[in-house]
Amino acid sequence: MPIHDQGYRRYAGRxxxxxxxxxxxxxxxxxxxxxxxxxxxxxLLAWAPFLVRAVQIYVASSYPQASFLAxxxxxxxxxxxxxxxFIFFVTIYVGAGLIANDRRANALQLYLSKPLTRVEYITGKxxxxxxxxxxxxxxxxxxxxxxxxxxAGDVSFVRANLFLIPAITLLSFLxxxxxxxxxxxxxxxxxxxxxxxxxxxxxxxxxxxxxxxLRGITGxxxxxxxxxxxxxxxxxxxxxxxxxRPAMPVPAAxxxxxxxxxxxxxxxERRVRAVEVVx
Amino acid sequence: MVTVSLDKVSVTYGTQxxxxxxxxxFPGGAVGLLGPNGAxxxxxxxxxxxxxxxDRGEMKVLDLDVRxxxxxxxxxxxxxxxxxxxxxxxNAVTFVAYCxxxxxxxxADAMQRAHxxxxxxxxxxxxxxxxxxxxxxxxxxxxLAQALVHDPDLLFLDEPTNGMDPKxxxxxxxxxRDIAVxxxxxxxxxxxxxxxxxxxxxxxxxxDKGAVATQGPIAGLKGxxxxxxxxxxxxxxxxxxxxxxxxxxxxxxxxxxxxxxxxPPSPDGFGATSPSSQILFQLxxxxxxxxxxxxxxxxxxxxxxxxxxxxx
Numbered sequence: 380m381p382i383h384d385q386g387y388r389r390y391a392g393r394x395x396x397x398x399x400x401x402x403x404x405x406x407x408x409x410x411x412x413x414x415x416x417x418x419x420x421x422x423l424l425a426w427a428p429f430l431v432r433a434v435q436i437y438v439a440s441s442y443p444q445a446s447f448l449a450x451x452x453x454x455x456x457x458x459x460x461x462x463x464x465f466i467f468f469v470t471i472y473v474g475a476g477l478i479a480n481d482r483r484a485n486a487l488q489l490y491l492s493k494p495l496t497r498v499e500y501i502t503g504k505x506x507x508x509x510x511x512x513x514x515x516x517x518x519x520x521x522x523x524x525x526x527x528x529x530x531a532g533d534v535s536f537v538r539a540n541l542f543l544i545p546a547i548t549l550l551s552f553l554x555x556x557x558x559x560x561x562x563x564x565x566x567x568x569x570x571x572x573x574x575x576x577x578x579x580x581x582x583x584x585x586x587x588x589x590x591x592x593l594r595g596i597t598g599x600x601x602x603x604x605x606x607x608x609x610x611x612x613x614x615x616x617x618x619x620x621x622x623x624r625p626a627m628p629v630p631a632a633x634x635x636x637x638x639x640x641x642x643x644x645x646x647x648e649r650r651v652r653a654v655e656v657v658x
Numbered sequence: 659m660v661t662v663s664l665d666k667v668s669v670t671y672g673t674q675x676x677x678x679x680x681x682x683x684f685p686g687g688a689v690g691l692l693g694p695n696g697a698x699x700x701x702x703x704x705x706x707x708x709x710x711x712x713d714r715g716e717m718k719v720l721d722l723d724v725r726x727x728x729x730x731x732x733x734x735x736x737x738x739x740x741x742x743x744x745x746x747x748x749n750a751v752t753f754v755a756y757c758x759x760x761x762x763x764x765x766a767d768a769m770q771r772a773h774x775x776x777x778x779x780x781x782x783x784x785x786x787x788x789x790x791x792x793x794x795x796x797x798x799x800x801x802l803a804q805a806l807v808h809d810p811d812l813l814f815l816d817e818p819t820n821g822m823d824p825k826x827x828x829x830x831x832x833x834x835r836d837i838a839v840x841x842x843x844x845x846x847x848x849x850x851x852x853x854x855x856x857x858x859x860x861x862x863x864x865x866d867k868g869a870v871a872t873q874g875p876i877a878g879l880k881g882x883x884x885x886x887x888x889x890x891x892x893x894x895x896x897x898x899x900x901x902x903x904x905x906x907x908x909x910x911x912x913x914x915x916x917x918x919x920x921x922p923p924s925p926d927g928f929g930a931t932s933p934s935s936q937i938l939f940q941l942x943x944x945x946x947x948x949x950x951x952x953x954x955x956x957x958x959x960x961x962x963x964x965x966x967x968x969x970x
Contacts, residue, residue, distance in 0.1 A: 389841070390809035394733070394763065395762045400759075407756055485743035489739065489804065492732060493760040494732040495729070653707075
């Protein structure tokens with residue numbers, strides 16, 4: 380009897396219902412990243428600002444002479460602003476290869492020949508990135524708020540700033556959604572994760588530079604919409620109720636975000652296919 | 659039992675027809691999908707998987723409509739693509755188990771079956787190696803493993819022996835035959851290699867230029883009456899082939915100056931009682947050709963293919 384006769388038998392066990400493949404994809408992506416020490420180092424680094432802020436809140440709560448360190452709504456706004464750099468690095472580290480690597484290895488036809496839809500595939504890839512991004516934005520920010528309650532021993536700060544929870548949530552999720560969608564769209568355009576990383580970095584820095592140049596030349600901040608980072612500043616100031624005149628109307632800033640997400644979906648719809656038809 | 663049926667299916671890529679009004683039925687067991695490169699074999703498989711939408715026509719796989727139930731179909735089929743394909747960054751057992759999970763197996767079962775299937779396809783010893791370090795032959799085997807892991811009812815194998823050395827090819831064909839004969843799986847083997855289809859399949863569907871040229875049991879197609887001769891003549895071979903064709907005989911050259919001539923049971927103009935070899939001698943004499951070699955031969959799938967696609 381050939382040896383292969385011993386290795387195959389029919390399967391009569393349970394089968395999972397459809398619609399759960401996105402989690403299989405996301406879980407595999409998360410596990411793959413967590414196996415990398417460099418990435419774990421990046422995550423630890425991303426939590427360093429949290430530790431600093433936690434100490435600040437502890438000192439302000441415990442020592443009256445350090446009350447000038449007491450947190451305000453602006454503290455949380457600044458914290459999320461600081462985390463932007465980690466959003467950038469985590470997005471590049473995790474996101475650049477999410478679809479690009481699959482395209483390089485012709486894996487899309489394998490994925491899409493299984494009982495899963497393109498939406499499930501993209502969702503699985505996006506969840507991988509989104510969970511890590513939430514882990515360096517929303518999660519530490521909410522934990523800081525929790526620490527404030529614990530160290531202060533009352534909820535007066537939170538009660539006085541009830542808008543903080545939705546503000547943190549809205550800003551974090553918008554930042555994460557735009558970063559994840561943009562990166563996935565870029566990742567679907569190439570087979571090289573390095574090229575995707577360069578494209579993403581180029582878009583972030585180049586758009587900011589163009590905005591600064593246009594503002595310098597025209598003396599008007601109306602061009603803020605060309606820079607996603609600066610557009611987020613407008614939204615952040617609005618949701619955290621930071622006084623000042625925004626560079627653009629807040630609804631327009633939200634519109635920019637919607638346009639970015641819509642453009643990313645448009646690209647993904649065209650690029651994530653099992654069969655690439657060149658006519 | 660019919661595993662796959664197509665009814666007047668047409669697929670276009672831009673302005674190019676990939677499939678044109680294709681109607682075919684695939685019986686159970688091992689069915690070969692044979693045709694030259696560009697005949698539309700891979701497009702047909704991708705259309706059956708729901709990956710390429712047809713412009714018109716109806717397709718059914720395992721009695722499920724491809725248009726309305728693509729996910730149910732994909733849960734019950736295994737697909738081995740033609741090109742190199744793997745999930746990057748995984749070793750073989752993780753990759754195959756991952757594919758099993760994507761196909762609906764619970765995690766533990768997927769891992770257990772991944773080990774079993776990798777042994778079955780001959781990659782047991784290499785199952786902890788990263789797939790990216792595999793040779794071409796090993797990559798073909800692991801593509802088969804990922805298609806098998808969830809125990810499909812129907813396998814689509816697209817050019818499974820591509821790039822394999824003779825020994826590897828033989829082993830792959832042996833595996834394919836074992837899957838169909840001993841394991842009871844239905845499979846569709848798409849190939850441009852006649853010997854592969856002839857070795858592994860009982861039925862064949864021959865495609866050419868996006869259409870079905872002929873279909874049926876291989877034994878039946880090979881024995882459609884008439885006789886096949888190997889013929890070598892001295893003189894202008896090309897001109898004599900034209901003469902034979904003008905006389906209603908099907909003829910195609912093989913290698914060098916040997917041609918295979920198919921003589922139908924009752925060729926027009928020669929009478930039903932004429933011994934078939936006599937016809938060839940008569941034609942040679944009439945056109946001043948010298949017959950150097952004439953030997954009766956057994957019909958092969960190559961003859962069926964050549965007749966179906968009108969190959970010179």
